Amino acid sequence: MYNFSVKPLVATALLFAGLQTIQAQDYLVNSLKNNQSANSAAAFKFTDVINIENTPVKSQGSSGTCWSYSANSFLESEMIRMGKQPIEISQIYTARNAYIEKGKNYVRMHGAITLGDGGALHDVINMYRQYGALPQSLYTGLNYGTTTNKFAEMQAMGQGVLEAVVKNPNGELSPNWIKAYTSVIDSYLGEVPQNFEWKGKKYTPQTFAKEVIGINPDDYVELSSFSDHPYYSKFVLMVPDNWSLDQVYNVKLNELTDVIDNALKNGYTVGWAGDVSEKGFSWKNGVAYIPAKNVADMTPEEKEGMFLGPKDELEITPELRQKAFDNYQTQDDHGMHIVGIAKDQGGKEYYIIKNSWGASNDYKGYMxxxxxxxxxxxxAILLHKGGIPSSIAKKLDIK
Structure with a gap:
C-alpha cells in the first residue's frame, strides 16, 4: 500500500517517468480536492455507536508508509485493550526493517518483485516478530534535518544499489551487498539503537516488544473475500505490495463486514487495506461511499452535491467485487485503522476510520x-483472532 492512489496506466506512467513519491502523493491530494462538496460536514449528522480508544492521529509525510502507520496505530489500540499504557510505536523502525527484508527478496527474485515504500498490514506483525519494536521518540527516521518523512531520494538510492546487485557484475555476489544496502537505509533513517533506556530500564528492541508492548504476533490474522478462491481456505493475496507472499483467510463477502462488526462490538479495532481512488471517497469531506449512479453519468449538479448528505448506494455483490479487483479498479493503495461505528441522521451505519494524513480534513484526521x-x-483486514465470530473462526480452523 502506498500513500497515494492512481489507476494502473497513470501509476505506470508516473513510475517510469521517475517521479518521486511526493509528486505522486500530490497527484492524489489534488484529485481528492476535486472530489468534495462545500459544507459537507453540515449536511451529515453522525452519532457514535462504538468508538474505541485510540492514539492521536499522525502524518506519514511524503512516504508510502500508510501500512506501517495504520497497523502500528492498530497495535497501540491493542495495548489499550489489554489494559496497558499505550506507547507511540516507531512506524519508521518497522518500515526500515521491512525495507531490509524487501531488499533481500528483491535480490533473490532477480528484481522481479515489488520494491519501494509500499507494504502490507501483515508486514508490521512480521517485523514486530523478527525485529521487535522501538518507541517513536527514540527512532523518528528524521536523520538529516527534515521535520516530516521524505523518502524519495532514499528509495532511489536503495533501488540503485539493489539493481547493481541483481546485475551481479562479479559473477558471484559478495557478502557485503546487504551491508551496502543497509547502510543506505540507515544513512537516511538513522542507525538502530541495539540497547536503550526507557523509563529507567534497559531494553533491546526485542525485549521492549515483549515486555512493554506485550502482544503475541501469533494472535493476529488477515482476512479477505474473493470468489476466485475457495472460501474458508488460505491463499496468497496477489497484490504488488504483498512482497512477502503472505497468505490471507478467505471469507464470504457479507462475512467480511460481519467480522469487523463483531470485532468492534467486542472492543477490538481492525486494520484496513484497500482502494481509495474511487470518486465516492473524499478525504476533505471525510466520507466514503459507493454511489448508486455511475459518476460519469451524473449531471454537474449531482457531482457537486455528492457529499451533501447521505446518498443511495450501489448494491455490492461478490461478482462485482471480483470484477473490480481483476480489472485493477480495486488496488492495495492505502491502509487505515477502523476504530468504531457511527450512524448518520437516517440510521445508516458507517465505520469510523483513522487515517495517517494528519488532522487535515473536516473530521481532524478521521472519516x-x-x-x-x-x-x-x-x-484485506487485520485483526486479533479473538474478534472473529466463533462460527466463522471454526470454519477457518482458527483457534
Missing amino acids: YMTKNFVKYKST
Whole structure:
C-alpha cells in the first residue's frame, strides 16, 4: 500500500517517468480536492455507536508508509485493550526493517518483485516478530534535518544499489551487498539503537516488544473475500505490495463486514487495506461511499452535491467485487485503522476510520466509510483472532 492512489496506466506512467513519491502523493491530494462538496460536514449528522480508544492521529509525510502507520496505530489500540499504557510505536523502525527484508527478496527474485515504500498490514506483525519494536521518540527516521518523512531520494538510492546487485557484475555476489544496502537505509533513517533506556530500564528492541508492548504476533490474522478462491481456505493475496507472499483467510463477502462488526462490538479495532481512488471517497469531506449512479453519468449538479448528505448506494455483490479487483479498479493503495461505528441522521451505519494524513480534513484526521465501500474496496483486514465470530473462526480452523 502506498500513500497515494492512481489507476494502473497513470501509476505506470508516473513510475517510469521517475517521479518521486511526493509528486505522486500530490497527484492524489489534488484529485481528492476535486472530489468534495462545500459544507459537507453540515449536511451529515453522525452519532457514535462504538468508538474505541485510540492514539492521536499522525502524518506519514511524503512516504508510502500508510501500512506501517495504520497497523502500528492498530497495535497501540491493542495495548489499550489489554489494559496497558499505550506507547507511540516507531512506524519508521518497522518500515526500515521491512525495507531490509524487501531488499533481500528483491535480490533473490532477480528484481522481479515489488520494491519501494509500499507494504502490507501483515508486514508490521512480521517485523514486530523478527525485529521487535522501538518507541517513536527514540527512532523518528528524521536523520538529516527534515521535520516530516521524505523518502524519495532514499528509495532511489536503495533501488540503485539493489539493481547493481541483481546485475551481479562479479559473477558471484559478495557478502557485503546487504551491508551496502543497509547502510543506505540507515544513512537516511538513522542507525538502530541495539540497547536503550526507557523509563529507567534497559531494553533491546526485542525485549521492549515483549515486555512493554506485550502482544503475541501469533494472535493476529488477515482476512479477505474473493470468489476466485475457495472460501474458508488460505491463499496468497496477489497484490504488488504483498512482497512477502503472505497468505490471507478467505471469507464470504457479507462475512467480511460481519467480522469487523463483531470485532468492534467486542472492543477490538481492525486494520484496513484497500482502494481509495474511487470518486465516492473524499478525504476533505471525510466520507466514503459507493454511489448508486455511475459518476460519469451524473449531471454537474449531482457531482457537486455528492457529499451533501447521505446518498443511495450501489448494491455490492461478490461478482462485482471480483470484477473490480481483476480489472485493477480495486488496488492495495492505502491502509487505515477502523476504530468504531457511527450512524448518520437516517440510521445508516458507517465505520469510523483513522487515517495517517494528519488532522487535515473536516473530521481532524478521521472519516466515515460505509459498509458498502468496505465490501467493494477492501483488499484485506487485520485483526486479533479473538474478534472473529466463533462460527466463522471454526470454519477457518482458527483457534
